[in-house]
Amino acid sequence: MKKLLLAACASAVWASSFAQNPVVYEFSFPNIKHHEAEITMKLSAVPAGPLKVRMSRSSPGRYATHEFGKNVYNVKAFDGKGTPIKIDKVEGDVYTVPAHGADVKITYTLFGNWTDGTYVGLDESHAHLNMPGTLMWAYGFDKRPIRIHFNELKANNWRVATQLKPEGNNTYSGPDLQYVMDSPTELADYKENSWEVTNPDGRKQAIHLTIHSVDGQNVIDNFSKMLQRLVQEEMAVFGKLPNYDYGNYTFLDDVYPTVSGDGMEHRNSTCIVQPAAKIEGNEKRLLGTFAHEYFHSWNVERIRPKTLEPFNFEHANMSNELWLAEGFTQYYGGLLLERAGFDTPEDFYRSAAGLVNSILNTPGGTKYSAIDNSRYAVFADAGVAVDATNKNNMFLSYYTYGGATALALDLQLRSRFNLTLDDFMRRMWVAHPDVSKPYTVADAQTELAALTKDAKFANGFFQEFIYGSGKHDYAAWLDKAGLVLRPARPNVAWAGRIAAQGGRFSEGGSRGAGKGLVIAASTTFGTPVYKAGLDAGDVITAVDGNSIADEAAFNSAIKDKKPGDRVEVTYSNRTGEHKTSIRLEDDPLLEIVTYEKAGKMPSASQLALRNNWLSTKVN
Known part of the structure; x- marks a missing residue:
């Protein structure tokens, strides 16, 4: 007992020492027009021995590495009297101060000209600061x-x-590095609208909408009313708001045509960047990002995967649970927009059909598991690669994979157990209320078994659809809600989906190249062009003897064909000119429509399930 008391006293002294010796940063912007900030980091009570400082390589909310050190230069070190001392660059983003006193000051120049949820944007209108891309820190x-x-x-x-x-x-503060790195900050002449929300226990918390845009205050106020409605609908899923630190939650929204679209969740805020001219006239479209990111206020920021806690700023945390953390959030984003009245049921059906198409009609969905796709995030989440990848054939975004999984689980809970996915999310929050008690995949299975009181169902669901790559019978589960899953383009011949922009096959990214259609990346496993042996680097020059110059000509060559027809293709590559045959297939694109639209009469039980699923939960 005495030893424990002494240890506790020592710990208290150590904590007090920390509190008396904070890390202090100071920002100045003498060259803001050229996207630079000058930053000083002051350290006190520095222990003896070499001091090691660095820039981060990863950022909360992102799952791939990002080399923030590349935009830091003019790094210098000084002692407590302001005298320069030696600092060595030992890695691209790591520095050491070999000899120093108790006080050390590090100064550096930060360049930033990319406004999104991950990087830094500095110009005369604002300083948009994502902290891992901004702050050097000391080991x-x-x-x-x-x-x-x-x-x-x-x-x-x-x-x-x-x-x-x-x-x-x-001056602003945070309790430690983890919190501050999770605290994006916008310095701007923004407009604001704030309101209070009262939890069932009577606790009041403030929510702040801050928007840096050209819109007038009346537009911001009107948009705030929409957001308040959405916040109510999201709160209804869980029954109450989280207890936000300092009693505040802040939306940081930056709207301008040249910014990079993004949304990034944080513990008590979210950073939303939207490439639009203004809010006015785009309210409904822009609200979708808010729907997704605010749901993270519970799912990810409180219901926290163990693989993301604590967050490692030196490299990416690989996570097994992004299908739940991001994918279930993706599902709820669309569902809550519908429940709140901003989307129609038909809007939601289109969104749900997109999830089903992704998981049933891509190799990443059909061949790989939810966990496999979650783990690939260390390369996929805005990660940068100059070499070609084969993502078309081995990866499906955990957003859509998890969203499709959430759709299937919600319908099964409703039709088999008279429960809902809302019930599951609430149970997860009770069992794993904060970062102090993060969850694993096994924990999620345990909560599903406890909710349904059917361990066999939970085990089968996780073994087949989470650990394995089995696929749900979406048609059967949607039928329970009086919905029909059917071909969207019946009897239409298909060689491979054509993307809408840039003259590119979505399988391979093909583009016009003067004398033919260049396939610029891997074609997708299972598609007609793949089966025909066509792949990246091949140039389609003729179809059935007719010259092909671009995507439009290729589409024209097959538009009157039927599924099962063959077209003869002439193509060339580095080994010379070749011929192959593409056997056209039925377009696999699926759509979801109501029984009523399909000419069928839904039963009372089907209508009841559908209405309960999609109706508002706000009293």
Whole structure:
């Protein structure tokens, strides 16, 4: 007992020391027109021995690595008196200070000209700061509190939008490195609308909508009313809001035509970047990102996969659970827009059909498991590669894979157990309420078994559809709601889906090249062009003896054909000119329609299930 008491006292002293010696950052923007910020990091009570500092390579909400160190330069070190001391660059994003005193100051220049949820955007209109792309950090200091001071706010007519705690005098704080790195910050002349939400226990919390756009305040206020309705619908799934740190949740929205579209969830905020001219006239379209990202306020930020906790800023966390963390969130994004009245049921059916098509009609969906596809996120989530990949044939986004899985599970819970996916999400939150109790795939199976009181069902579901690559009978489960899954383009001949932009096959990315149609990437396993032996690097020059110059000519050559017909294709590559035959097939694209649209009469039980599924849950 005495030893435990002494250890507790020592721990308290250590924590007190941390609190008295925070890591302090200071920002200045003397060259903002050229996308630069000057940043100072001050460290005190630095232990003896070499000091190691670095930039991150990964960011919360992203699952692939990103080389933030490439945009940091002019790195210098000083002692407590301001005298320069030696600092060595030992890796591309890692530095060491071999000799120093108790106080060390590191200064550097940060370049940022890419506004999205991952990187940094600096210009005269704003400083858009994703913290892993912004802050250098020191090893061994990750548990210390952090203070950040922003200079020149008034000169730039900027205010600060962030989940960090305001300390006054343009200074903000966070309890440790994990929290601050999860705290995007926007410095801008933004417009704001805030409101309070009361939880069933009477706790009031403030939600802030901050938007950096050209819209007037009236537009922001009207959009805020829409968002308030959506927040109510999302809250109804779980029964209450999370207890947000400092009693606040902040939407940071940046809207401008040249930004890079993105949405990135964080513990008490979300960073949304939308490439549009303005909010006005685009409200419904832009609201979709809010629907997805706010659901993460529960799913991911509280119901947290163990594989993401703690977050590693040196490399990507590989996760087995993204099919649930991101995929179930994707499903709910569309469902909640419909429940809140912003989408029609038909809008939701189209969204659901997209999920079903993805999992039934792609190799990543048919050949690989939910866990396989989740693990590939370390390469796929906005990861950068200059060499070709074969993703067409071995990866399906965990967003759509998980969304399709959520759709099937929701319908099975409703028709077999008189339960819902809402019930499952609430149970997951009770069992795994925060990052202190993250979950594994096995934990999710345990909660499904407890919810349904059917361990055999839960085990079969996970073995076949999560660990394995089995596919649900979507037609049968949709039928329970009086919905029909059917071919969207019956009796239409198909050689392979053609993407809508750029003259590219979605299988392979083909493009016109003057003397033929170039297939620029891997064709997709199982499609007619794949079976015909065509692949990346092949140039289609003729179909049935008629010259082909581009995608339009190829489409024209097959538009009057029927499934089962063959077309003779002449193509060339580095080995010379060749001929092959493409046997056209039925277009596999599926659609979901109501019994009524299909000329059938739904039963009372089918209508009841459908209406309960899609109706608002807000009292």
